[in-house]
Amino acid sequence: MAQPLVKKDDDRDDEADYSPFLGIEKGAVLQEARVFNDPQLDPRRCSQVITKLLYLLNQGETFTKVEATEVFFAVTKLFQSKDIGLRRMVYVMIKELSPSADEVIIVTSSLMKDMTSKTDMYRANAIRVLCRITDGTLLTQIERYLKQAIVDKNPVVASAALVSGIHLLQTNPEIVKRWSNEVQEAVQSRAALVQFHALALLHQIRQNDRLAVNKLVSSLTKGSVRSPLAQCLLIRYTSQVIRESANNNQAGDRPFYDFLEGCLRHKAEMVIFEAARAITELNGVTSRELTPAITVLQLFLSSSKPVLRFAAVRTLNKVAMTHPMAVTNCNIDMESLITDQNRSIATLAITTLLKTGNESSVDRLMKQITNFMSDIADEFKIVVVEAIRSLCLKFPLKHRSLMNFLSNILREEGGFEYKKAIVDSIVILIRDIPEAKESGLLHLCEFIEDCEFTYLSTQILHFLGIEGPKTSDPSKYIRYIYNRVHLENATVRAGAVSTLAKFGAMVDTLKPRVFVLLRRCLFDNDDEVRDRATLYLNTLGGDGAVVETGEDVKEFLFGSLDIPLVNLENSLKNYEPSEEAFDINSVPKEVKTQPLAEKKAPGKKPTGLGAPPAGPPSTVDAYEKLLSSIPEFANFGKLFKSSAPVELTEAETEYAVNVVKHIFDGHVVFQYNCTNTIPEQLLENVTVIVDASEAEEFAEVASKPLRSLPYDSPGQTFVAFEKPEGVPAIGKFSNMLRFIVKEVDPSTGEAEDDGVEDEYQLEELEVVAADYMLKVGVSNFRNAWETMDADCERVDEYGLGPRESLAEAVNAVINLLGMQPCEGTEVVPNNSRSHTCLLSGVYIGNVKVLVRLQFGLDGPKDVAMKLAVRSEDEAVSDAIHEIVASG
């Protein structure tokens, strides 16, 4: 077996690329596999052929269904051979082929024989193979052997059975759960890995039983767990128990903390680290609890092993986010890691230092980083840039040196993502630190003088147009902007023209000069540039004299488009050219959230120049079309909002019903989507009887029954209510589905003539305040907030009582208000004690509302909230407070 697979050539050492598999071909190997059928098996040759087959599979070659079946049947013949080595290869081959159910039957008896064999190696491997390829029915047959194997005295056999159990638990939980007695016994095994596997399986069997897990942990933390891996598992389970029991034990010492701390003195590094990490991740960990964990991590920092250094610095980096002071002791060790060969370690060290550093150490740190930046990859540089940005926000006085650093690295070589990160950072600093504005803008101007990325150039030009005119000397930016009109591609030129126009509009003294420049742009060879120049020359008007620009013009130039671009795109696509002009007011403003896409990219908050998130095509259009096609509802006016469907029945009931709430200015329409899941029934004249006795302000005005509802084809019935105009009336509605049911002959599909009237109770439905709120995002919350009249601001504080977590409280309030979170503030970092969340929306009556929520933990679990609301109407601001106060 240890022999080469191809006969050695004498001169093969001269060939650099010699491989025993040189020139191997699938067809030829499949031919070779015929030796498996020989009556006189040659084990060594068969092994070689299997190795070749495995090599092909390993290289990514695939077998067709027919080929795989052929190979599989041939391989099963090899069970006749008594050769141990060959048998091992057969096991591996069968696992690789993953045979289909009808093929499995062929090998089952051979494998079951091996499973009861005297040879340990056979037993262990046969169990693993059989459990991998088997299905539930076969499992009951072999269950007895598996239970025996779990407590087998050979550790390899026991581990094989336990690991197979872990896999089978996913597919056949009810069977594996019957093994808990044997597994329990295996946990006490003297063999290290058996203990590890048994513990893993036992926990998975009991994971939903909190009490059992608690008992398991308490008994094992007292005893001695031998294997380091099992000890790591135990630490994980222990922190789970601590986390879940946190609600009950508000005062006093944390249970099991002593166990975790004890593990810090374990002899295996793996366990020490697992325990240290578990301690740092405890909810609301105190600095006293942290200290011993930080101490061992600090020791790891100076280890000779890169993996240890990495693990330690990565954990400390996370701790630094919530407890920067606890990590400062490690700063000296951390600084020496800046020169670490492993750039991941160096980057983590730097970003940790940036988080823990104090004001006085900033300059020294920046000097060290400058050397470091030249020899790391872009992805690490981005991390550093982001860390510097937050440092600058923390120490605004240091903006000069930090801004200089950013502008220096902006001039160096780098890819788009890196440059974008830098530009975003500068933009954020300009926005948040007023003193940094002028120097920051000049840095950006210098950057666009030599910028190869059109996207960044246009974004910066746009930003200049907004911020530039507000500076003390706007004229100095004009040269930079006008240079772009000469030197760049059409997209950038068009952007520069718009920026020039903004300067002209805002700074009256500059207007004549801007006019001269804009006129020159009329000779540009690109349509868009010329069009823009013409448009702006006309809108600014006044023949270039020094006159004040009208409000309308400013609104046109600076006003934000408060419609999501996707919705606009859809509406434009649906618009059919006709006499009637396209009306931008008909575009729905509701932003459709896309939680999935955002989850994929955690931590990627829309910052700086980032555009507001784009949503998938809205369904509002579809609803609007549907409703306006129903004559009864046609005169209700423009649809304000449609809610997401709310289920009114349990899953898998006879009739599935959900409801969509359509809100109009003076009406509410409930759209009941019904599905009949019984093939033997046809429903006719389906209506929903709504009892609005708990919704006093609503009066039923119309209902539209569904004529017939056959099996499995959804239909809709509607009920409309009148409500006071523009008032966010709320109420509870109970629903009853009423219909005539007719028996259907399943064979012919024909319904009987006579039907019986029947009713079906549905769940209650509520119209809540959030239904009157549209999720409409703003691109720059701070600007929007400041432009809103401070007189309409309402501030109050609320105690939210004990909550599961800060994140849960934040979500609850967001859902209650039904508003759009801005700038990624709906995400609460782990372990934080306070959080600010920004929301925006449009309230019924088209009133813009902005909300600033500040959450803080008050005591171990109590959440307190400060709510500040600004809106265009005082009454609405008060209404928002009422929602929160009553919710």
Place this chain on the structure above:
Amino acid sequence: MESCPSIKNILLLDSEGNRVAVKYYSDEWPNNSVKEAFEKSLFSKTQKTNARTEAEIAMFESHIIVYKFVQDLHFFVTGAENENELILVTVLQGFFDAVGLLLRGTVDKKEALENLDLILLCLDEIVDGGIILETDANVIAGKVASHSIDAAAPLSEQTISQALATAREHLARSLLK
């Protein structure tokens, strides 16, 4: 975090980033071309680092990867982003040392390919469906080697080099004990 530590893949590549033997335990890589792309970019990212004396580590496409090189062979073990790095490196070391034992010290691509059966069995003994089976190199090598010498074949049928190899292995084992 409550879950059992798991291994996403184990890779053994040559000095050009080509496969010697690989095993994926996670379905994050749905097909061969995705796997190959992952291997290529991982290889080019780590190729210049010095992972010959101590195992090295990197964050890559939100996985943690530990790796070690010897001669023209590159060993990799991949785990989840929040996995305990030291557990991953234990698995890597187990694989690395077991291969060293099985190839009797001459660990290079040529030897590895010539004994590919041993390498594949070795992978099979270390991890089962992502769950760590064994990390002790001696135990792993023992399980693989216990039948690597063809017991059925009489001594006379073995070539000289094979006989020598057997002798060398016996010697190595006795030294290890």
